[in-house]
Amino acid sequence: MLIRVDPASETPLFEQLATSIRSSVIDRSLAAGERLPTARALAESLGINMHTVLRAYQELRDEGFIELRRGRGAIVSASPHSYDSLAAGVAAVVADARSNNVSLAALTALIREEYQ
Amino acid sequence: MLIRVDPASETPLFEQLATSIRSSVIDRSLAAGERLPTARALAESLGINMHTVLRAYQELRDEGFIELRRGRGAIVSASPHSYDSLAAGVAAVVADARSNNVSLAALTALIREEYQ
DNA sequence: ATAGTTGTTCTAGTTGAACTAGCACAAAAT
DNA sequence: ATTTTGTGCTAGTTCAACTAGAACAACTAT
Numbered sequence: 001m002l003i004r005v006d007p008a009s010e011t012p013l014f015e016q017l018a019t020s021i022r023s024s025v026i027d028r029s030l031a032a033g034e035r036l037p038t039a040r041a042l043a044e045s046l047g048i049n050m051h052t053v054l055r056a057y058q059e060l061r062d063e064g065f066i067e068l069r070r071g072r073g074a075i076v077s078a079s080p081h082s083y084d085s086l087a088a089g090v091a092a093v094v095a096d097a098r099s100n101n102v103s104l105a106a107l108t109a110l111i112r113e114e115y116q
Numbered sequence: 117m118l119i120r121v122d123p124a125s126e127t128p129l130f131e132q133l134a135t136s137i138r139s140s141v142i143d144r145s146l147a148a149g150e151r152l153p154t155a156r157a158l159a160e161s162l163g164i165n166m167h168t169v170l171r172a173y174q175e176l177r178d179e180g181f182i183e184l185r186r187g188r189g190a191i192v193s194a195s196p197h198s199y200d201s202l203a204a205g206v207a208a209v210v211a212d213a214r215s216n217n218v219s220l221a222a223l224t225a226l227i228r229e230e231y232q
Numbered sequence: 233a234t235a236g237t238t239g240t241t242c243t244a245g246t247t248g249a250a251c252t253a254g255c256a257c258a259a260a261a262t
Numbered sequence: 263a264t265t266t267t268g269t270g271c272t273a274g275t276t277c278a279a280c281t282a283g284a285a286c287a288a289c290t291a292t
Contacts, residue, residue, distance in 0.1 A: 010249085022222060026226075038239085051281075063219050070238055072237085086212050090226050094227060096205055097231075102202065104227075106179050107227060107231070111209070113139055154267060167251075167252075184267095187265085188266085
C-alpha cells in the first residue's frame with residue numbers, strides 16, 4: 001500500500017489521498033476486508049495532519065468504499081459490483097480527449113456538466 | 117447566448133463561465149467566428165468583476181476555443197475537428213458512473229488520475 | 233474490569249486561491 | 263484622433279484547506 005502526496009499540487013491533500021485509496025480499491029490492489037493505516041499513523045508517515053487524513057477517509061466512507069469504526073480503524077468495504085466497465089470507459093474518454101488536445105480542466109468540466 | 121453563474125457554488129466563477137462557453141462551442145450553439153460579449157460587458161451583466169471574466173476567457177484561449185484581441189474582444193476559434201465522439205463517450209461514462217452510485221467527486225478523481 | 237487504541241467533535245489559528253477594485257497602458261477598431 | 267478592449271499591475275477581502283490541540287465515545291485487547 002503505497003500512498004504519495006504532493007503538498008505543492010493544487011488539488012487538495014485530502015482529495016489526493018482519497019483518489020489514491022479509491023483507485024487501489026477499484027483495481028483490487030486493496031482487497032475487501034483489508035485494513036488501512038490508522039489516521040494518526042498515516043498522517044505521521046506522510047507528514048500531514050490527522051484531520052486531513054480523516055477527511056479523506058470520511059469522503060471514502062460516504063462513497064461506500066471503506067468503513068470506519070472507533071478503536072478499529074478503516075476497513076475496505078465488500079464492493080457489490082465490478083468497476084471494470086467504468087474503468088474502461090474512463091480510459092477511452094481520456095484517450096479521446098488527449099488525442100483531440102482537450103485539457104484536463106476542459107474534460108472534467110464536461111463531465112461535471114453532464115453529471116449536473 | 118445564455119450564461120448563468122452561481123456565486124454560491126463551490127466551483128469558481130471563472131470555471132463556471134469557461135465551462136458554459138466551452139460547452140456552447142462544442143455543441144455548436146456558438147459558431148466559429150462568432151463574437152462573445154466583451155469582458156466588461158459580460159462582467160456587468162453578470163454582476164461580477166471584469167478580471168474574473170477575463171480569467172475564464174484566457175483559460176478558453178489557452179485551450180484553443182477562442183481568440184482574444186485588444187480592441188476587438190473574444191472570437192470563437194475555427195475548430196479543426198468535431199467533439200461528437202468525445203461528447204458521446206462522456207455521456208456514456210457518466211451514465212455508467214451514476215448507475216453504479218459512483219459520485220461526481222469519485223468520477224472526476226478517476227479521470228484526473230487516468231489523465232495524469 | 234482495566235487500559236490502550238482510534239475515530240469523532242470541538243475550537244482556533246494560518247495560508248493561499250478566488251474574487252473584487254481601481255488604475256494605467258498598448259493595440260486595435262472606428 | 264478618439265474610443266474600445268484586452269493586458270498588467272497593486273491591493274484588499276473572503277473562504278476553503280490545512281494545521282494544531284484538546285476532550286470524548288466506542289471499540290479492542292489483556
